[in-house]
Amino acid sequence: MFHVLVTDAISADGLAPLLEADNIKVYRNNENYNPKDIQALLVRSATQVNEELLSTLPNLQVVARAGVGVDNIDIQAATKHGVVVINAPDGNTISTAEHTFAMISSLVRHIPQANSNVKGLEWNRKKFIGTELFGKTLGIVGFGRIGSEIAKRALAFRMKVVVYDPFLTESRAEKLSVTSLPLEEVMKMADIITVHTPLTKDTKGLLNKSNIHMLKKGVFLVNCARGGIIEEEGLLHFLNNGHVAGAALDVFEIEPPTNRDLVLHERVIVTPHLGASTKEAQYNVSNQVSKDVLAFLNGHSVSTSINLPTIPKEIYNKIQPFFQLGKKVGSILSQAMKTPVEEITVTYAGNITEWETSILTKSIIAGFLRNRVDTTVNEVNAAAIAKERGISYGEKHIDESYGYSNIIEVEAKGKDIRMVVRATFIEGYGARIVHMNGFDIDFSPKGHLLYVQHTDRPGVIGQLGNIFGKHETNIATMHVGRMLQGGKAIMMLSFDQTLDNRLIDEILQIPDISSAITLDL
């Protein structure tokens, strides 16, 4: 049973995929739950997913944001904890674009102010002379999902649209009938500017006290993206001196807003972060993340992730068995070597090279690190932990697959030590280790194993068998590999339980056995 915690107001209809799943128990914040049970956390923007919260949920695997902006989630901390972060990037695009457009129309026609006036039993028609949108220039800063939906609506209103987005290609701008320009040009030309970027170090205060004077006198400013992209102090200054004709704000530097002078300004209209607040958007984002969380917990791929490369489902299904195998190969090396490792090289051959293998490499590194660190390690944080531990890694694709349809070879190197394990996955037969340190062998990497290095001499296997017999320990399977008769050889034995260390000590007394290492997979 997987345990999912929902901390913010998330549409119950949209949660149906989780609520209806047999293997999922959903808790709302006000219900009793054991933090140690929680494997998935679903939030909107109210919950701050930070180091403090993450450390209270030790078994958390995934945090899902029912929305776009993940600024309430400390991605670095989540990544460090091995927690996958997913969001719902397009479920609320239309609602937010429509809200922004409603704000633009309301702003230039003073609708909220006029509404209050009439409700205050006044009838002041002269005070609320507005401005037409027709023929005006709309400047859109940030031309992603929402920005481009706004452009379509503005064009329908026969506005000219100029946009600034450093990542926008000429062909996309052309396709959407907008003119892409440097920020300074957009600032000089626009009658109305609306911002639709994420809040980053580059976009914080993009329009501010020192550059708003460059805008046209009488410009209208709109922020339905994130508080702070238009600096509130600068905005207020230019509203007060009349340079800015009005502003529409759905988002604030601090929410709820504390800048009373700005919120109460007569030429400022405000909404309480309502961009995504429609039945449709809330259903969409909640349904999208619920499906992704369910897929993730059941070991399938997710459609979108912030800190994990996403793989198309068909490909994920094909490479799924290799993830398990990769982790086991990493774990074999880690347990067999027992010494510091500085470099790991993963080589892929055969049909596996047709797919994106970087995430598979991360799962091998995670498998290697798991036995060596006491934190959760997975594909999300493997690279960071490897770096922290001074382990470099790389991958390559080669043609030689030794007659198998696919091969994963992992070489780990430390000071004066090197080990190589080669594995394959055979459809209908399963995962096999087919080579270790120069020896061809063939065993299934699972359960409790004993890896023995010995000299190929008559009687060694018999002596080993005697020790197990004496200790009433049943050998489940046994595979031997050697290069030359009478030379160095290896054995891989499997057991139904973990082996006692005293038994290993006894085995090491056999003169022709140079090492015996237990591997628990």
Ligand SMILES: NC(=O)C1=CN([C@@H]2O[C@H](COP(=O)(O)OP(=O)(O)OC[C@H]3O[C@@H](n4cnc5c(N)ncnc54)[C@H](O)[C@@H]3O)[C@@H](O)[C@H]2O)C=CC1
């Ligand atoms: N008010 C509300 O309720 C909602 C607000 N939002 C916010 O709206 C914003 C936009 O969302 P989407 O369009 O879905 O995101 P998106 O990721 O599709 O688009 C963002 C665009 O900003 C551009 N960008 C990044 N840095 C830039 C910079 N320095 N200068 C100019 N452009 C830059 C990117 O290239 C991208 O095209 C986000 O901040 C999101 O959190 C989203 C949904 C609801």
Ligand SMILES: O=C(O)CCC(=O)C(=O)O
């Ligand atoms: O209503 C919400 O959850 C906020 C939506 C939002 O700001 C976003 O998706 O980025």
